[in-house]
Amino acid sequence: MGMPLYWRVCLINGLVLVAATVALAVLPVTVSARVLVSEAIVLLLGLAGIVVLNSLLLRTSLAPLDRLIRLMEQVDLQRPGQRLPEDGSGTVAKLVKSFNAMLTRLEIERGTSNAKALAAQEAERHRIAQELHDEIGQSLTAVLLGLKRLADRAPEELLDEITLVQETTRAGLDEVREVARRLRPGVLEDLGLHNALAALATEFSARGMHVRRVFSPGLPPVAPETELVIYRVAQEALTNVARHSGADLVELSLRRQGSHLVLGIEDNGRGLRGAEEGTGIRGMRERALLIGGELQVDDRPGRGTAVRLFVAAEGLS
Template sequence: MGQAETVKAGTGLPLYWRVCLINGVVFLLGTVALALSPATVSARVLVSEAIVLVFGLAIIVTLNSLLLRNSLAPLDKLIRMMEKVDLQHPGQRIPEHDNGAVGHLVKSFNEMLTRLETERRMSNAKALAAQEAERHRIAQELHDEIGQSFTAVLLGLKQVADRASADVLPEVQLVQEQTRAGLEEVRQVARRLRPGVLEDLGLHNALVALSNDFAPAGLRIRRTFTPGLPELDSDAELVVYRIAQEALTNVARHAQANSVELSLTRKGNDVVLSVKDNGRGLRGQPEGAGIGGMRERALIVGGDLELTSGPTGGTEVRLTLPTEGSR
């Protein structure tokens, strides 16, 4: 049996015994070569004999290192992957080429990543579903309880204003306006918590209403919607709406921008949401909880979220969603 066949025969052995086998084969070959060669060693080693010994040792070490490298190189790839793997960017895998112990380790690692990504996606989906249910409950309570309370106060203030004297009337009217403003704020919060327009009128109208809500913040929003987009399921539509909502909120709070481009377009069989502002840009700042939440939502529906910032400022949040035609 040749050297390569001997090593190949041991690929099913544990890693420790594979290393021992490789070393044993190399040393055996070196011993056989020395035994069959005419070279001899004197009591006092001559220079020529020392050169032969050094040359033979170099061949043995080189051959041994090459064989070990071929067997253990996947371990280096595995270590590098373990150091940089990020479950928010799924699909990272190590190529599987070996059927031995190292190959089995690589295969097990890839299978573990698949399980982790699946479990993470399922747990995030459950968490976000619970979050949406809680948003719905809070919005309902705001509308039914707080909203009705404000409405009752307004009706009472109207009766007071009808009977108030001229010197008290301005103060009553001021309280009326403050109460009416408070009621409108409650309604806006309820709409942001539960996008009823998304269920009633569809994604395009929901995005239009959402952008209109940010007009009082001084943002000039230009909308671009491509007609005839591939149909998205309810979960995907909700993800698009929530990511657009979070992106616009970040622009209004942090970007120091006055212009935003909101678009929902088609790229091949994918649907692409883009929110691009002319603000100060990311400036190397770490991602906060809001961006992390957007990434989690994108992963749930198999989407990809990218954040880019231009050299002179401005930030683009870009969500790419696959549809049935692209899967």
């Protein structure tokens, strides 16, 4: 077991004082009753040497603590794997090892809790979408049927008003169905990832920006939870582009790159312009961690933003 930090500091200072005492005893140096300028210079040089030597020894011993403090200030659990080298022994080395072990536990616990939270979120989205479709959607459909029967018997002067109410109700029904579809991507379950991403591109193209699709052929199938994460990341990224970037052209791609499956969303908008990552990007990072993936967000001044999701080979089935 290494020497405790307290005793190490005491030993360093003791060695410095012993060296200074030996130097005074051995060197032919004397101090007059009235200190001369030359003697004062020697004393000051000796004091400076003691301070410098003591500082260097303490800095060497406490350097791991400085590295640990910097990592504590910069650590981000959304970017796992940040660790300090576990060199040496003693109190500082034990502290570094304990900190690394704590980071490992936190990453595991955070991943588990995030998986449960996102699973609960998807289940709640599914429930709300089902209620919107089954209850509100059916109620609005019944209203439309009632309005049609009313229009068949209504006097001529009321037909325009009834028609207006019908159109408003039909628009509301379409909005309810659209919200339900965004909450629960049924096309993903029914037709697969490629068709779901294609439908997503078509939906956002209808909002006024051109979404170009680039899907590599022969991509391997992935697990359902990986498909859902890829779809949600694409959905969130395209939503951010539509809301904040001012882009009129977006490329949505899905490619195989070495041992990774890569989802890309690149726009020609104004970029992040130094803004901090918002909840949308952090949410995408959380989802990427659930499948062992990595999210990269590149701000390209004058050329928009590029979002890429890398799913490692072990995430492929």
